[in-house]
């Protein structure tokens with residue numbers, strides 16, 4: 458009998474994702490889910506299986522790496538969908554998220570120095586400065602929207618600074634960055650403008666390096682002299698913009714809402730602010746804004762978690778389901794800031810395996826600064842109206858669209 462196909466956009470998921478995922482985890486380690494207009498995909502529901510899948514070399518992110526598969530690549534699809542000129546294939550094809558094996562390892566090796574712990578920690582004073590300025594402006598007004606006037610400009614400005622966008626150009630670049638993720642905007646036009654801007658910046662940083670990501674990437678090759686090409690650097694900038702800005706901008710309001718909904722935990726943190734770095738791990742587990750891992754494709758017929766999978770089948774992992782798996786997090790539905798995880802990386806908010814998030818440390822620092830400034834250094838922040846949500850996205854999550862606050 459064919460497996461039933463579950464839609465994560467059904468009200469069962471959008472109204473009560475935690476309860477619905479609990480039922481799926483009980484039912485099976487893998488369930489078939491449907492996306493509008495696409496073939497069914499296997500959804501992995503349990504924490505340990507997701508960690509295993511994201512590290513399994515038989516599961517690839519680029520469908521072209523499935524033996525026997527011929528046809529357009531994911532970059533070709535993107536170019537066709539966005540009606541971009543052919544040369545843009547170069548800027549989209551080296552997308553870290555969408556390449557496998559040795560080519561992915563090479564890119565990771567060359568880009569990792571730009572995300573070193575030392576570089577990320579060095580960004581903290583600037584993050585604090587931007588956060589303080591945004592809060593001052595909100596305090597002066599008395600009220601405003603936490604996403605539009607705080608978390609989004611904070612994370613957008615931080616990403617611009619990380620990349621190396623000159624301060625004078627940041628408002629324009631941030632507009633392209635926001636349009637890039639806005640289905641109602643001209644996405645192709647914003648990608649073209651962003652790519653043009655970054656190409657000129659690469660040229661300038663080659664001539665005169667500064668202390669930023671692009672300068673590190675143009676200067677530094679590995680020991681064998683291997684270096685990123687211009688197209689690979691442009692492509693990395695697009696991935697960082699795509700992954701690094703909105704995810705963190707949504708984590709911050711999610712975490713604040715979680716603490717308002719758990720006043721005992723907020724009180725605990727206010728009584729012991731030095732516990733914030735530890736608490737961030739639990740907040741990332743329960744307030745994770747990224748519901749699903751990207752799709753993986755089986756390169757051979759195989760059995761996964763006891764379920765037969767055919768070559769070419771697509772699988773994805775529910776990061777939300779994994780983060781609430783009671784076999785790893787006892788009393789998983791409770792937000793417990795003093796929780797000590799069983800092993801170092803138990804939650805999978807940042808994925809696992811070779812594609813593990815390159816910006817995890819930066820996201821933790823930004824989140825920590827935001828919660829410290831908004832909730833610990835003051836106790837006046839309160840919700841000042843109805844929260845509104847975007848339409849549910851794949852994975853059943855409903856991202857917040859407006860978070861009116863008073864300060």
Ligand code: HEM
Pocket residue numbers: 511553554555565619696697700701702704705708745746747749750751752776805806807808809811812813814815816817819820
């Ligand atoms: C709360 C904030 C964030 C969350 C929850 C998050 C989550 C994730 C997840 C789940 C993945 C893996 C996806 C998969 O395997 O399919 C990922 C990859 C990635 N993330 Fe993040 N991310 C966040 C912030 C950031 C930031 C701030 C940056 C950059 C500064 C960033 C850059 C990246 C990059 C470059 C990858 C691709 C890595 C690779 O494919 O090798 N992320 N992120």
